[in-house]
Amino acid sequence: MLPITLDDSGPAVRQIERQVGLLIERGHLKPGAQVPSVRQLAEELNVSTFTVVTAYDRLVSSNYLVSRRARGYFVAQKSLSHLEDPALLAGSAIDAPWLFRAIKEQDGSIKAGAGVLPTDWIDSEMIRQSARFAVRHSGDSFSQYPSPLGYRPLRDLVALKLIDLGISVQSEQVVTTAGASHAIDLTLRTLLPAGSTVLIEDPGYYTLFSHLEAANIRFATVPRRFDGIDIDALEQAVRLHEPKLLFLNSVLHNPTGSTLSTINAHKILGLAERYDFLIVEDDIYCDFYEGRAFRLANLDQLQRVIYVGSYAKTISPSLRVGFLAAGTEIARRLAARKLLTCLATSELSERIVAELLTSGAYRRHMERLRERLADTRPRVASRLRSLGFDTPVQTAGGFFLWGQWSDGRGTLALAKTASHHGLVLAPGSIFSPDHRDSNGLRLNIAHCDSAEFEARMMASIESVSAER
Numbered sequence: 246m247l248p249i250t251l252d253d254s255g256p257a258v259r260q261i262e263r264q265v266g267l268l269i270e271r272g273h274l275k276p277g278a279q280v281p282s283v284r285q286l287a288e289e290l291n292v293s294t295f296t297v298v299t300a301y302d303r304l305v306s307s308n309y310l311v312s313r314r315a316r317g318y319f320v321a322q323k324s325l326s327h328l329e330d331p332a333l334l335a336g337s338a339i340d341a342p343w344l345f346r347a348i349k350e351q352d353g354s355i356k357a358g359a360g361v362l363p364t365d366w367i368d369s370e371m372i373r374q375s376a377r378f379a380v381r382h383s384g385d386s387f388s389q390y391p392s393p394l395g396y397r398p399l400r401d402l403v404a405l406k407l408i409d410l411g412i413s414v415q416s417e418q419v420v421t422t423a424g425a426s427h428a429i430d431l432t433l434r435t436l437l438p439a440g441s442t443v444l445i446e447d448p449g450y451y452t453l454f455s456h457l458e459a460a461n462i463r464f465a466t467v468p469r470r471f472d473g474i475d476i477d478a479l480e481q482a483v484r485l486h487e488p489k490l491l492f493l494n495s496v497l498h499n500p501t502g503s504t505l506s507t508i509n510a511h512k513i514l515g516l517a518e519r520y521d522f523l524i525v526e527d528d529i530y531c532d533f534y535e536g537r538a539f540r541l542a543n544l545d546q547l548q549r550v551i552y553v554g555s556y557a558k559t560i561s562p563s564l565r566v567g568f569l570a571a572g573t574e575i576a577r578r579l580a581a582r583k584l585l586t587c588l589a590t591s592e593l594s595e596r597i598v599a600e601l602l603t604s605g606a607y608r609r610h611m612e613r614l615r616e617r618l619a620d621t622r623p624r625v626a627s628r629l630r631s632l633g634f635d636t637p638v639q640t641a642g643g644f645f646l647w648g649q650w651s652d653g654r655g656t657l658a659l660a661k662t663a664s665h666h667g668l669v670l671a672p673g674s675i676f677s678p679d680h681r682d683s684n685g686l687r688l689n690i691a692h693c694d695s696a697e698f699e700a701r702m703m704a705s706i707e708s709v710s711a712e713r
Contacts, residue, residue: 261300276322341451347669358671361562379596393584395421396595402602411543418576424565425555435582441489448676473509483520497530500687501647502640507539529555535642625690648686655682663705
């Protein structure tokens with residue numbers, strides 16, 4: 246008899262499949278061993294023989310079992326390795342790859358430095374319902390190549406969203422992407438001649454730094470202040486480097502949570518026109534903003550601005566659906582590059598997002614998230630103040646708070662120590678290309694609203710203070 250128990254956690258087929266697979270992986274069932282017959286296991290578990298046959302057939306397909314005619318099912322002699330996938334970004338430095346690994350691998354830790362919402366904040370049932378609808382109404386789309394521009398109904402919905410934000414655009418100017426990172430990669434591949442220089446914010450989006458370095462693209466930094474980019478430093482950098490592109494995160498900036506002021510946005514566009522460079526406006530936190538904010542694309546109307554959006558932060562990080570909006574000629578060039586590099590993005594994923602938008606489920610979901618975050622933010626800010634951290638940015642939404650250690654100490658050592666206390670922090674050094682230490686921390690408020698966070702943070706502070 247196999248040590249298998251069934252409960253109400255899911256279909257019996259999947260429970261049998263999972264538990265037999267674990268017995269094989271852990272060596273309780275050796276290669277070549279015969280497993281109970283279909284009839285025997287069905288009687289022991291009080292399920293139908295069809296249920297057991299289906300589970301066994303799935304295990305055969307997964308190379309756990311082999312079927313021998315008239316003899317039954319046996320544990321396969323050779324099977325795929327079920328060890329953990331190797332670390333693709335190894336290393337011990339406290340940097341962007343370290344943060345990604347820590348968030349993904351440290352079970353039981355509080356992911357205070359995470360760039361996504363906690364699992365229990367994601368409406369999985371909403372996504373499943375939309376996925377079922379998308380599959381049912383997909384018609385013959387599975388047998389056809391998707392459009393390089395992307396699923397047209399989704400592009401229509403995105404265009405209407407941008408029009409509501411005050412950005413004049415047509416569907417032909419929207420190109421779907423596999424998230425914002427794909428959008429940035431397409432832009433770099435398409436619009437940067439060899440030897441070009443780009444400007445980026447400091448602090449800013451750490452994945453962009455790594456991407457530029459890996460592609461051997463020259464870049465220079467411009468200080469990001471809480472009301473936007475340092476305009477004097479920007480003009481100086483433009484004169485010195487003659488950049489082709491400026492990348493910036495306009496609304497609910499990652500990592501500080503700040504938003505460009507209208508004056509700052511006007512001055513940036515004035516410099517772009519005077520010195521003839523393009524701007525990539527990263528607005529992936531758009532739907533978290535409480536109220537209306539000016540964007541560069543509002544003022545520029547996609548003349549020099551390439552607007553980037555995404556649904557990975559709002560719906561699910563595993564649903565890689567983003568988009569670009571640009572002038573007609575640039576959009577055409579981006580779509581042509583997309584065609585050459587990946588042909589098209591997943592129409593099924595885009596159908597799921599389109600259904601969420603059309604049904605109103607997404608709008609209701611975002612209303613709930615904004616309300617929950619607004620309720621959480623002041624409590625987390627209070628916890629941080631009690632721990633000795635200032636929160637200088639009065640953010641108007643989103644899930645990031647920028648905490649600054651009041652006594653001016655750098656947070657790199659704190660992040661190293663915190664990892665031993667079951668706490669993953671994102672120190673300011675990660676968000677600077679030169680990785681210099683600072684007194685700042687990016688904190689995800691959705692992970693920090695608990696007494697346990699406060700206790701682990703206090704233990705980490707006490708430990709690092711004792712080491713001084």
